Amino acid sequence: MSHEMIRLNHIVISFRQKKQIIEAVKDVTVHINQGDIYGIVGYSGAGKSTLVRAINLLQKPSAGTVTVDGDLLFADGEIQLSAAELREKRRDIGMIFQHFNLMARMTARENVAFALKHSKLTKAERHAKVDRLLDLVGLSDRADNYPAQLSGGQKQRVAIARALANDPKILISDEATSALDPKTTKQILKLLQELNQTLGLTIVLITHEMQIVKDIANRVAVMQNGHLVEEGSVLDIFSNPKEELTRDFINTATGTQEALAKIEQQDIVVNLPQNAMLVQLEYAGSSTDEPILNDIYKHYDVSANILYANIDILDDTPVGELIVVLTGTESRLEQAKNALTASGVTVKILKGGA
Template sequence: MIELRNITKVYKTKNGELTAVDNVSLSIEKGEIYGIIGYSGAGKSTMIRLLNGLEKPTTGSVLVNREEISAISGGKLRAARHKISMIFQHFNLLWSRTVEENIAFPLEIAGMSKQERTKRVAELIDLVGLTGRGKAYPSQLSGGQKQRVGIARALANNPEVLLCDEATSALDPETTDSILELLLDINKRLGLTIVLITHEMHVIRKICHRVAVMEAGKVVETGKVLDVFQNPQAPITKRFVSQVSGTNETKESIEQILENYPSGKLVKVTFVGQATEQPIISHLIKEYGVDVNIVHGTISYTTSGPYGTLIVHIDGTEEQVQTVLHVLAKHELQTEVIEHA
């Protein structure tokens, strides 16, 4: 659906050349929710402008639905953009227009008749959960309601791709979750391809199927969200994952934990999918005669299934502990001995 081939974008500044995107290649499948995550300055905003044709790459090509956006201009580019819509961090609504009028605006530009516009706007208001708010002005809406208007307006012309530029960054956590659930519902109902640009790993975990991690203009890691959460490779990816997995505090207090457990091993165990629901720890205690103490644990949920991490202290003979580690591996659980006590 979307393909970036060896994209580089260089800006000329008074201080010399600035490489915002550095030789990036990505493939985004039709109907998936794809996340691009990075901190400020990583190149995310430039990426989204390349995807909708607002910027041309210095080298490389951008294809959307087999059409090379990076190689067309004028009327052809405008026609291509009708199939690529966008929602923004700060909503970008027309404050002098009502909810209905904001949603109808792109339909007016497209030349749709008033009767057809009225019908389409009513459908979209219902789709985004704003029934009864059609006559309200943006100033009368909450942040979440404003973003719902932005989503409805973006869907007006039946796009094939929806680009979300930090679309939940200005919202509180509860409202963020409601907007993400709406996007997930729209993706399932309409089969819409969604590209999310964000610096929040919670957003990626909540609804994305795959993710690309950016740093200094480069994509440093890609993969299925569950795989990336289970086994992050790049240091920056590990930082993002730790934000939502709750492992930072535990690592910082390792020395204190070890003081409380003078023998045995401290082991990090990662559970994925159905393994999160299995009573494996109690089985180990009963079957192998070891003492297992759960020091820290979390379970998180992604669109591909749940995953969990436990940091456990296993106490027993060296042979017993090695047997337990072998059994955990047989259950396809990842184990990492953090430190010898």
């Protein structure tokens, strides 16, 4: 049974800047379970990185409590551990960043070994561990290369191996794929997913892209201007977003916005017939097993012209959306709409309809 790995309760983080107080994080509570891949999404300046830096107290909160793996790290405005205890605790928390932060004059092997310089391992044990880590991230053949000789994805693999050197329980990824191309991003995300599964690593992903969350996370928090605006399982948030900001992020991730812009220019939509309406259908889970559009044609004589479709599997559950033109008499369209809603499909009329 997984336990709670990270508890951030009522975290406030404020800075003094030119005689005024800036509140970067405003009363945010986040609980992350052991083994979660937890995505924190928001635009630049939302407070994501500042909040996450409170986990290892690289950023000291102004108020709130921080508990990691059952140990209270921060409460009543004070760090609750001695300097040595905090150092020890920080070893449980690895970090990777957008710009890799590798040392240019060290080989891949030396970069990873550097993270072990305070460990109690013998030289031979250290060497074996570095080899094992490079193997784990698929970089054994590049051990003696310098960062300048490595691609972006390879550098990030070295950075991941280095972050894992002290056998952390938590890995924090701060926009770690935003400097990488889409194909490399997918490979790095797949690696993170494998590390999560094989090592039971709890991963906290900071990102401005919902696509990344959609690919590997199981829970997500959305931040805006220092506030937590929405939080839940990826399945819940994607199939039932409550906030406009969350919907924006999701529409970008699923490509719906781009599709809609093109659809609106299509002749069938520009000159939408009198007896037709353009609708967006969204569904999750079992409703995808039924031939719904087939049924409304059979029962209500309403035909459906599919202009766009997208299906994702989130947490083993199919989640999909369609943009279709439904055509039929006014009363039949109303019946079909009610039948769709009754079968668990969210129907949003984009154009036409009574």
